[in-house]
Amino acid sequence: MAMRWLSRLAAADAVPVFPVVGENGLAAAENLFLDPRLRPVPSPRHARVLLVLGETGQTLNRQLRRLHDQLSHPRATLWCDAVPDPDFGRATESSDTADAVVEAYRSMFAGAMDTEPDIHPNEPPNEWRGKGTNGQGGDGMMGGTPYGRPMAMTDDDLRDGLQLDAYSATFGPFLPAFPPGLALDITLQGDSIQAVSVSHPPFRQETDHSRTGSLRNLARLLRVLGVPALAARFIAAARKLEDGGTIDLDVLARAFDWSGAMHIIPSDLGSFGGEGRDVRSRVRAWLNIARGRQEPAPLGQPALSFVDLVKGLEWYEAVIVLNSFDNNALRNLCPVENTDDQTEEAPQ
Amino acid sequence: MPALIRILTMALIAGVFSAAILALSLKSTLPITEPQKVPFVGGGAPQTHAWQRYHVRFYSMTLLFISFEMEMMFMYPWAVVYVQEGIKAMVEMGMFLTILSIGILYGWREGVFKWQ
Amino acid sequence: MSMLACVILLLLLIFGTLFAAILDTAIPAWIAGQSGANPLTTPFRRCAQFLAVQRLTTERPDMLNWLLAPAAYLILAGIGLGVVPLSEGLVFIDLQTGLVLWGACEALTVVVVFLHGWSANAPFPLIGAYRYVAIGLPAMLVSMFVVIGVALPAQSLSVSAAVEAQRGLWNIVKQPLGLPLFMLLGLSLTLRGPFDYADPFDLAAGTSAEDSGPLRASWRFARLAMLVSFSTMAATLFLGGHHGPGLPGPLWLALKAAGVMTILVALGHVIARTTPSRMLTLLWVLFLPLSFLDLIIAGVESLP
Numbered sequence: 001m002a003m004r005w006l007s008r009l010a011a012a013d014a015v016p017v018f019p020v021v022g023e024n025g026l027a028a029a030e031n032l033f034l035d036p037r038l039r040p041v042p043s044p045r046h047a048r049v050l051l052v053l054g055e056t057g058q059t060l061n062r063q064l065r066r067l068h069d070q071l072s073h074p075r076a077t078l079w080c081d082a083v084p085d086p087d088f089g090r091a092t093e094s095s096d097t098a099d100a101v102v103e104a105y106r107s108m109f110a111g112a113m114d115t116e117p118d119i120h121p122n123e124p125p126n127e128w129r130g131k132g133t134n135g136q137g138g139d140g141m142m143g144g145t146p147y148g149r150p151m152a153m154t155d156d157d158l159r160d161g162l163q164l165d166a167y168s169a170t171f172g173p174f175l176p177a178f179p180p181g182l183a184l185d186i187t188l189q190g191d192s193i194q195a196v197s198v199s200h201p202p203f204r205q206e207t208d209h210s211r212t213g214s215l216r217n218l219a220r221l222l223r224v225l226g227v228p229a230l231a232a233r234f235i236a237a238a239r240k241l242e243d244g245g246t247i248d249l250d251v252l253a254r255a256f257d258w259s260g261a262m263h264i265i266p267s268d269l270g271s272f273g274g275e276g277r278d279v280r281s282r283v284r285a286w287l288n289i290a291r292g293r294q295e296p297a298p299l300g301q302p303a304l305s306f307v308d309l310v311k312g313l314e315w316y317e318a319v320i321v322l323n324s325f326d327n328n329a330l331r332n333l334c335p336v337e338n339t340d341d342q343t344e345e346a347p348q
Numbered sequence: 349m350p351a352l353i354r355i356l357t358m359a360l361i362a363g364v365f366s367a368a369i370l371a372l373s374l375k376s377t378l379p380i381t382e383p384q385k386v387p388f389v390g391g392g393a394p395q396t397h398a399w400q401r402y403h404v405r406f407y408s409m410t411l412l413f414i415s416f417e418m419e420m421m422f423m424y425p426w427a428v429v430y431v432q433e434g435i436k437a438m439v440e441m442g443m444f445l446t447i448l449s450i451g452i453l454y455g456w457r458e459g460v461f462k463w464q
Numbered sequence: 465m466s467m468l469a470c471v472i473l474l475l476l477l478i479f480g481t482l483f484a485a486i487l488d489t490a491i492p493a494w495i496a497g498q499s500g501a502n503p504l505t506t507p508f509r510r511c512a513q514f515l516a517v518q519r520l521t522t523e524r525p526d527m528l529n530w531l532l533a534p535a536a537y538l539i540l541a542g543i544g545l546g547v548v549p550l551s552e553g554l555v556f557i558d559l560q561t562g563l564v565l566w567g568a569c570e571a572l573t574v575v576v577v578f579l580h581g582w583s584a585n586a587p588f589p590l591i592g593a594y595r596y597v598a599i600g601l602p603a604m605l606v607s608m609f610v611v612i613g614v615a616l617p618a619q620s621l622s623v624s625a626a627v628e629a630q631r632g633l634w635n636i637v638k639q640p641l642g643l644p645l646f647m648l649l650g651l652s653l654t655l656r657g658p659f660d661y662a663d664p665f666d667l668a669a670g671t672s673a674e675d676s677g678p679l680r681a682s683w684r685f686a687r688l689a690m691l692v693s694f695s696t697m698a699a700t701l702f703l704g705g706h707h708g709p710g711l712p713g714p715l716w717l718a719l720k721a722a723g724v725m726t727i728l729v730a731l732g733h734v735i736a737r738t739t740p741s742r743m744l745t746l747l748w749v750l751f752l753p754l755s756f757l758d759l760i761i762a763g764v765e766s767l768p
Contacts, residue, residue: 006372009512014501016513036493036500042669043388043588045520045676048513063391069383072676073518109516120383124523149523152400160464165400167587172390177666183392190403191591192463224666226657226737232496255495264658264738314405314463315591317739319666354466354557355543355565361474362542362689366535369515369682377518385523387586388673397524398587406598409744413601416752420608424564427615431766438763445756452748461748463741 011109014039015101018047018071020064021180022082023203025054026327028094030216030235035098042176044070048108049101050077050089056181060173060200061085063183065119067174074108074115088116157189158312164189173200177224177319179330180205184310191315196307201334205327210296212238214286217326218256221283224323227259249291256287269313270321272304279324298329306333408460412451419448469556472714473545476721480692481685482507483722487729488688495733514681522674526583533580534679537686540576544569545693548700549624551713562623563615566697567608573653573690574600577662580683581671592670595740596662600652602747603659607649609755610642613762614701623697627705634704638765641758643702645751650698650728654691657732661740695724 015038019029032053033040041047050068068077068088077089078100084091092100107113155166166187173183181203187195207213219234233255237247256262262283271278288294310318325333386393404410423441430437455461485507493500521527547562549555559565574597581593614635618625626635636643652659663670672683699705699720706713738746 003516006512006516009509010516013506013509013513034498036498042665043673045388045674046669046672046680048517060391066383066386066393067391069381070386070388072384072520073378115378118381118383122381122383124382149395149397152396154401157403162403164403167394167396167398167400169389169394169587170392172392175390176668178390183390188587188591190405191595192403192405222736226660226664227734228665229492229495229733232492232498236497259734259736261736264736264742266739266742269739314740316664316666320739351557351559354546357470358473358542358546358557359539361470362539363535366538366682366686369685370531370535370678372515372678380518380521384520387522387584387588388668389587390668394587398585398590399582402590402594404594406744409598409748410601412748413605416605420567420605420612423609423612424561424621427612428620430616430763431619431768434767438760438767441763442760445759449753449756452752456745456749461741461745463739463744 007109007111011106015049015105016041016047017049017051017101018044018067019176020050020052020056020067020174021203022052022054022056023181024206025081025203026180026205027216028081028097029053030219031239032097034232034236034239037102038098040176045072047071048075048105050075051097051101052077052079052082052084052089053097054080054203055082056173056203060181060183063173067172068116069118069120076104076108076113076116078104087119155187155189155194158194159192166194168195170199178202178322179325179327182322182330182334188315193311193313193315193318196310198306198334202327202330204331207327208242211290211292212241213326214289214296215241215252218283218286218290221320221323222256222259222261224319225259225261225264227261230255230259253287253291265320266317269317270309270324272309279321282324306335309333405463408458408464409455412455412460415448415451419444465554466556469550469554472550472554473542473548473556476696476714476718477542477545477689477692480696480718480721480725481688484688484691484725484729485510487726491726491729492733511681511685514684515678517677519677519679520674522584522586525585525674528583529579530583530679533576533583534682534686536576536579537573537683538689540569540572541686541689541693544690545696547623548696548717549627549705550717551706554713555624558624559622561621563611563621563626566623567604567611569693570604570607570649570653574604577655577671581662584671584674586674588667588669588673589671592662592664592667592673596655596671598740599659599661599743599747602744602752603649603652606645606747606751606755609752609759610639610645611701613639613642613755613759616759616762617766623700627700627707630704631707634707635702639702639758639762641754641761643698645755645758646698646702647724647728647731648751650691650694650724651732653694654687654728654732656691656728658735658737659743660732660737661743664737691725691728692721695721695728698724 017038017040019040021029044067050071056064079089079091080097081094152165152167154163156163166189168187170183170185173181179202183200185197185199186193215234215238219231222231237252240247265279267280269279289296426441486503489506490503544566546557547565577596578593581589614626615621618629651657655662663672703720706717708716
């Protein structure tokens with residue numbers, strides 16, 4: 001009885017959606033979340049609906065399926081503007097995505113729709129009892145594969161020569177803080193990036209180099225900087241411009257100043273070398289383009305490679321740098337190696 | 349010691365409240381499966397545990413923090429007797445603070461407040 | 465008497481948390497310029513949604529600490545609220561050293577948030593936890609100097625004496641730097657806005673990244689309760705607490721706390737977050753010397 005009342009109350013809430021943005025899906029996703037009935041969440045654990053917007057491609061299938069299994073029950077998957085995977089989820093038209101999402105969410109709580117089962121079998125990542133009589137895995141205490149996952153091993157540090165543990169993982173193509181599609185093999189020591197390589201470049205988005213594109217780029221950066229409400233305002237302004245309305249850019253610029261976003265970005269962060277090529281100058285350029293005072297210009301020949309740009313930065317700084325490029329610039333910057341997933345380790 | 353009992357009472361009330369929120373989840377839900385347990389890194393699967401000998405990049409700042417924490421401990425009783433001791437108390441604490449502030453300056457120059 | 469105090473405190477806590485949740489929905493909607501969801505019903509619906517879904521775990525978590533961390537956070541908020549005098553002579557936890565207890569609650573919050581991130585055994589929560597410790601510790605230091613500045617004219621470490629010393633003039637006038645610096649701590653204790661290094665977006669919700677279901681309800685309730693507790697303490701130390709003409713003491717306290725809460729929530733949603741090393745430098749090089757200045761002002765002002 002209480003559970004039913006709880007479910008009814010829950011069904012009236014805004015739907016927590018984890019957006020998986022594919023090719024040309026970013027603008028659609030941002031516009032979609034202006035709807036108050038949906039709210040984007042940064043982690044799949046918080047989400048009820050996994051929404052795929054835009055084509056993610058076959059190479060990332062494994063990652064998408066793994067992501068699907070990480071959602072908590074009750075869960076549903078919806079594919080919008082993408083060919084759905086036959087194993088899970090349903091396709092939906094792009095004109096009524098919000099309605100379909102809300103519909104799926106409510107029917108889960110009303111009991112009309114079942115939650116989606118796992119795609120992967122219910123098996124731990126490594127078998128119990130590796131080599132050795134006690135299942136310790138190998139020779140001595142190290143080596144071999146113990147049950148579950150091993151511990152991280154020590155490695156030299158870039159900055160100060162301590163030998164502490166290095167944590168390596170592929171920080172995935174569907175991380176909300178990264179540009180959609182960007183997958184990086186990162187080795188972290190603490191929270192500083194020691195080594196990075198691009199495992200999958202970001203998806204192509206229809207970049208609009210004019211004012212709306214700059215507004216959207218600024219909104220993305222603001223969301224990373226921790227002011228999502230202001231970011232939503234920028235997106236709403238961008239959509240209004242695209243629909244042919246007029247907006248008051250002075251209000252937006254003033255709000256941007258009050259949030260202190262320009263001042264809190266460290267100077268000389270993500271710099272290509274030389275004057276005016278760091279994060280602050282790129283953000284200033286976006287502001288000027290949005291106000292129509294400047295024409296968009298391409299980035300120019302980068303003096304540093306992508307790896308050199310990000311290596312050695314702390315995690316938050318690296319995320320700011322990654323979000324300070326627009327989509328074209330970032331795609332040009334990323335070396336297009338390792339785009340197939342055969343280099344991924346096989347046992348999960 | 350009635351104050352201690354009161355503190356424990358408040359702690360108990362808050363604890364019970366929190367436990368009640370969590371206990372509301374003890375209805376029969378679906379069992380948690382292995383693929384659901386993989387830590388979230390955006391689609392990949394991490395190869396090692398997250399628990400590690402983490403490089404705490406601010407460890408040198410914590411040494412400076414300890415010295416200020418000890419100063420704070422001395423300031424507690426100082427605050428109580430300050431008014432009756434008068435200007436002498438202020439000068440003494442001022443000296444203490446100044447010496448420690450030189451520590452902050454030194455640390456700042458040495459880059460202790462950067463992410464090492 | 466103590467029963468009355470306890471009841472008033474619990475009412476303050478529950479209604480304050482509800483008010484904070486309403487603010488947390490209404491203010492971002494106003495900033496975003498969207499009509500948004502109805503802020504009066506959203507807290508209940510959101511809570512119901514958290515409670516009605518599955519609670520996940522990770523592969524090898526520290527389950528005990530993971531469940532205890534939100535509970536401990538709520539306990540600290542409750543104890544912090546308990547030392548506040550609600551009216552003349554009406555205090556639930558009547559200690560001669562109430563300010564020290566409050567300082568202990570602040571310090572233990574850092575431990576609790578760290579435990580919350582560490583216990584999930586996942587990369588993002590762990591990074592969030594360690595990063596928060598770096599910022600939470602110096603923020604606490606700033607606040608304790610400011611609180612000692614409040615204790616100087618009161619000649620005592622008890623919160624009732626601090627309120628008594630404001631009978632003539634509130635501390636926000638006598639020690640103008642105090643409340644702004646104390647607000648910084650408020651943002652840090654409740655993991656909001658520019659000090660939200662524990663649950664940020666760039667770490668996919670940080671220490672809450674692996675939370676789901678009722679654990680989220682528990683953590684969020686504890687965060688809002690800590691906001692209530694902190695706002696009440698700020699109102700007590702700097703805005704004269706329960707002093708005020710006409711209305712009964714607890715009502716004045718609630719009104720002042722509501723004002724502080726509104727400012728905190730608004731600041732949290734407007735100001736952007738800088739990088740941890742920059743914030744660390746700012747805290748030690750700018751805000752800590754400002755708190756020394758506040759202490760000097762308080763000292764000069766308290767001398768007869």
